[in-house]
Amino acid sequence: KLEIAGHTRISGVGNGLYFDTTGSESSNVVVTINDYETLIATNRGSAGFGVIGNSDIRFGFGTNYNAAETDLYIKSDGNVGIGTTSPNTELEVVDISGDCAITSTVYSDTNGHAPQLALRKSAGTTDGTPADTASGEDLGIIYFYGVNTSDSFDQAAKILVQGDAAPDSDAVPGRMSFWTSDASSNQERMRIDDAGNVGIGTTSPGEKLTIKAAGDTSQELIKIRNSSNTEILSLGIDGSGDGYLNFNSSPG
Numbered sequence: 218k219l220e221i222a223g224h225t226r227i228s229g230v231g232n233g234l235y236f237d238t239t240g241s242e243s244s245n246v247v248v249t250i251n252d253y254e255t256l257i258a259t260n261r262g263s264a265g266f267g268v269i270g271n272s273d274i275r276f277g278f279g280t281n282y283n284a285a286e287t288d289l290y291i292k293s294d295g296n297v298g299i300g301t302t303s304p305n306t307e308l309e310v311v312d313i314s315g316d317c318a319i320t321s322t323v324y325s326d327t328n329g330h331a332p333q334l335a336l337r338k339s340a341g342t343t344d345g346t347p348a349d350t351a352s353g354e355d356l357g358i359i360y361f362y363g364v365n366t367s368d369s370f371d372q373a374a375k376i377l378v379q380g381d382a383a384p385d386s387d388a389v390p391g392r393m394s395f396w397t398s399d400a401s402s403n404q405e406r407m408r409i410d411d412a413g414n415v416g417i418g419t420t421s422p423g424e425k426l427t428i429k430a431a432g433d434t435s436q437e438l439i440k441i442r443n444s445s446n447t448e449i450l451s452l453g454i455d456g457s458g459d460g461y462l463n464f465n466s467s468p469g
Contacts, residue, residue: 256282336378350389352380373398381411394420433458 227233233248238261245259250268258266263278266286272293279286290298298304300311310317321332336357341348350356357378365371374397381392390411396403407417416422418429428438430453437453451463 250282258282349384350380352382352390354380356380356389356391371398372403375403430454 230249230251233246233256235243235248236245238244241261244261246256248256250256253272254268254270256266256268258264258280260280264280265276265278266282267274267276268282268287274291275287276289277287284302287302288299290302290304292298292304296304296306297308298311299309300313300317301309310319321334323330323332338350338354338356339347340350340354355377359376360372361374362370363373374395377394377396379392379394380389382390384390392408392410394405394408396405398404405420407415408420408422409415410422414422414425414427416427416429418431419427430436430438433454435454435456437451439450439452440448441450443449447465449465453461455461
């Protein structure tokens with residue numbers, strides 16, 4: 218038994234505390250590995266370790282304690298990376314050679330217990346003190362990115378939720394819009410407003426479904442085909458800017 222009242226100083230890189238466990242000497246360690254990092258590790262089993270440094274904290278499995286063996290990084294700015302050493306957001310997950318998935322699973326026989334993803338926005342700046350949001354304020358966005366020919370990530374689509382009217386004491390009216398990118402920019406293609414109205418080509422649908430053409434030139438707006446892919450109905454605008462509805466009475 219050893220009891221020490223006060224500080225204990227161990228000098229020099231590579232020096233530290235080594236603990237013997239059953240059947241293995243010096244299997245668990247607390248040791249400095251350079252002038253800026255301290256290692257807490259075990260060499261048993263999968264050899265888990267944690268390295269506390271002056272710019273990040275990292276966790277992984279192995280005995281080299283390097284980037285290749287690190288699975289999780291916490292950077293000095295608070296960003297957390299899983300599979301990456303340089304997370305650019307609060308949480309970034311990277312997989313180099315396979316699917317990158319985040320799974321939420323609930324095991325319950327109670328109706329109402331379900332996996333959830335919650336995106337919350339407050340107009341206030343104090344943590345734990347919500348403040349009412351405004352009409353038109355962004356409440357949540359899901360982005361989808363690909364890589365362009367300049368080898369940079371570029372936005373291909375997004376789903377955006379905004380306030381659609383001023384909130385009251387027990388509700389926040391909302392609208393959802395769906396955006397896709399053409400060759401030049403990301404553009405809104407469809408929205409659902411707080412009344413449940415759906416708009417395609419318009420940001421202010423006044424009916425359950427409103428479709429607005431891009432112009433008065435001849436174009437089809439709706440086309441219905443049968444199981445043989447034969448057109449049986451079409452609705453659109455003719456060259457004069459007038460609407461038409463065509464039925465194919467003998468589709469084949």
